[in-house]
Amino acid sequence: MYQAPDILAERRAIGIPARAQETLFIEGEPSSCLFEVRRGIARAVHYSAEGDRQVMAFFFPGDVLGLPLTRRHRYSAEAASDMIFTRLAAPEWQPGNSFPAIGDTMVSRAIWREEKSFITRGLIIGRVGYLARVAAFVNYVAQRLPMTGEALEFPIPRGDIASYLATSPETICRTLRQLREMQIIAMPRIDRLQIKNPSRLAQIAEGP
Amino acid sequence: MYQAPDILAERRAIGIPARAQETLFIEGEPSSCLFEVRRGIARAVHYSAEGDRQVMAFFFPGDVLGLPLTRRHRYSAEAASDMIFTRLAAPEWQPGNSFPAIGDTMVSRAIWREEKSFITRGLIIGRVGYLARVAAFVNYVAQRLPMTGEALEFPIPRGDIASYLATSPETICRTLRQLREMQIIAMPRIDRLQIKNPSRLAQIAEGP
DNA sequence: CGCGTAGTTGATTGGATTCAACACGTGTGG
DNA sequence: CCACACGTGTTGAATCCAATCAACTACGCG
Numbered sequence: 413m414y415q416a417p418d419i420l421a422e423r424r425a426i427g428i429p430a431r432a433q434e435t436l437f438i439e440g441e442p443s444s445c446l447f448e449v450r451r452g453i454a455r456a457v458h459y460s461a462e463g464d465r466q467v468m469a470f471f472f473p474g475d476v477l478g479l480p481l482t483r484r485h486r487y488s489a490e491a492a493s494d495m496i497f498t499r500l501a502a503p504e505w506q507p508g509n510s511f512p513a514i515g516d517t518m519v520s521r522a523i524w525r526e527e528k529s530f531i532t533r534g535l536i537i538g539r540v541g542y543l544a545r546v547a548a549f550v551n552y553v554a555q556r557l558p559m560t561g562e563a564l565e566f567p568i569p570r571g572d573i574a575s576y577l578a579t580s581p582e583t584i585c586r587t588l589r590q591l592r593e594m595q596i597i598a599m600p601r602i603d604r605l606q607i608k609n610p611s612r613l614a615q616i617a618e619g620p
Numbered sequence: 621m622y623q624a625p626d627i628l629a630e631r632r633a634i635g636i637p638a639r640a641q642e643t644l645f646i647e648g649e650p651s652s653c654l655f656e657v658r659r660g661i662a663r664a665v666h667y668s669a670e671g672d673r674q675v676m677a678f679f680f681p682g683d684v685l686g687l688p689l690t691r692r693h694r695y696s697a698e699a700a701s702d703m704i705f706t707r708l709a710a711p712e713w714q715p716g717n718s719f720p721a722i723g724d725t726m727v728s729r730a731i732w733r734e735e736k737s738f739i740t741r742g743l744i745i746g747r748v749g750y751l752a753r754v755a756a757f758v759n760y761v762a763q764r765l766p767m768t769g770e771a772l773e774f775p776i777p778r779g780d781i782a783s784y785l786a787t788s789p790e791t792i793c794r795t796l797r798q799l800r801e802m803q804i805i806a807m808p809r810i811d812r813l814q815i816k817n818p819s820r821l822a823q824i825a826e827g828p
Numbered sequence: 829c830g831c832g833t834a835g836t837t838g839a840t841t842g843g844a845t846t847c848a849a850c851a852c853g854t855g856t857g858g
Numbered sequence: 859c860c861a862c863a864c865g866t867g868t869t870g871a872a873t874c875c876a877a878t879c880a881a882c883t884a885c886g887c888g
Contacts, residue, residue, distance in 0.1 A: 794837085845872105845874075851866100856863080
């Protein structure tokens with residue numbers, strides 16, 4: 413029987429550094445290989461004809477980007493912070509090769525995980541009130557951010573958060589401050605995050 | 621070589637009617653078969669712990685729902701209007717069987733199409749201003765709605781549109797009226813839609 | 829004919845956007 | 859080493875827009 417190609421198996425692949433704002437791939441380009449985030453955070457971006465930018469999703473260490481469901485990339489990917497990533501050559505994905513059944517493979521899990529990153533945005537933006545939105549966002553990323561000492565690494569620019577949540581950087585700033593004053597989170601540095609009251613955070617994230 | 625199982629091939633399958641509000645499947649249930657929309661519109665719904673409801677996506681004639689990327693359904697599906705659908709048994713999807721390569725098959729296309737339905741919501745909600753959001757929504761569904769005589773069939777309840785766009789039914793009503801007064805759309809009946817000025821509609825949908 | 833639901837419209841309130849100014853950190857050049 | 863510029867982040871104040879509540883209409887159904 414066909415042996416599942418573990419797309420996460422090639423751990424030996426060298427890590428490639430990227431500075432914040434660097435482009436990993438561009439929407440419309442032929443998708444030739446996969447990208448796995450090792451450190452830092454990547455963002456999926458959509459540019460409209462008028463040049464308006466929307467951050468559609470964030471990708472965290474362990475996430476795989478650029479699954480070739482289509483021959484061309486369906487979004488642009490950029491480094492949201494300084495990061496280290498890996499290119500995964502994916503010859504098994506070319507037409508003509510067999511593939512294990514959808515349902516319980518690494519591949520379908522990777523597809524689902526990438527898809528979930530996009531769907532999550534809709535569920536977060538769908539909430540009413542920006543306190544709920546930001547709380548839902550913080551709750552979401554907190555589960556994915558790596559810990560450093562006492563706090564989580566939180567190197568996401570405010571502008572990216574604002575675009576992701578379909579609001580302005582000012583509102584992000586104010587709402588984060590509000591969560592700090594409520595003693596729900598703490599931010600010892602601008603790029604550090606501590607969740608002081610997880611249950612309260614989840615409660616606010618759910619809604620009124 | 622393995623012969624691709626065309627999941628859209630079983631056109632002979634009988635059409636099953638469903639009344640508006642009927643449930644097709646529920647989030648968390650084991651996914652045993654696919655659903656293809658023949659007539660009418662289906663919606664994907666997420667219920668939060670508190671019972672808040674969010675319409676995550678709409679599915680139109682030709683769309684396939686319930687692809688088992690996971691063993692259990694990732695969302696609930698309901699009839700947004702009276703509809704006719706088809707169950708597609710999908711034994712080929714069970715673990716253990718081979719599968720043609722991702723990249724150019726009916727399956728990957730179906731996965732991508734289902735995914736796109738969810739991603740589209742994020743891109744629409746991400747716009748600023750409700751005129752832009754509603755215009756983007758109308759522009760999106762207009763490409764998928766079947767024509768009847770002079771107008772498009774538009775049997776989507778206002779409450780569903782409101783939930784999909786993360787706003788209130790009142791705002792939907794007002795904004796649609798605004799688009800009518802601008803001569804961009806017309807609605808000869810509550811469930812009929814005519815696009816009078818497609819380019820203007822697209823322009824408003826893009827933003828300022 | 830009466831009832832219930834979905835849809836529409838109006839008036840008020842609250843909250844987010846916007847504009848503006850300021851604080852902070854970083855990098856550059858004198 | 860300091861001065862300066864630049865970008866990002868933060869705060870304040872005024873405006874505007876959407877949510878909310880309420881009343882009313884249209885429609886389908888018993």
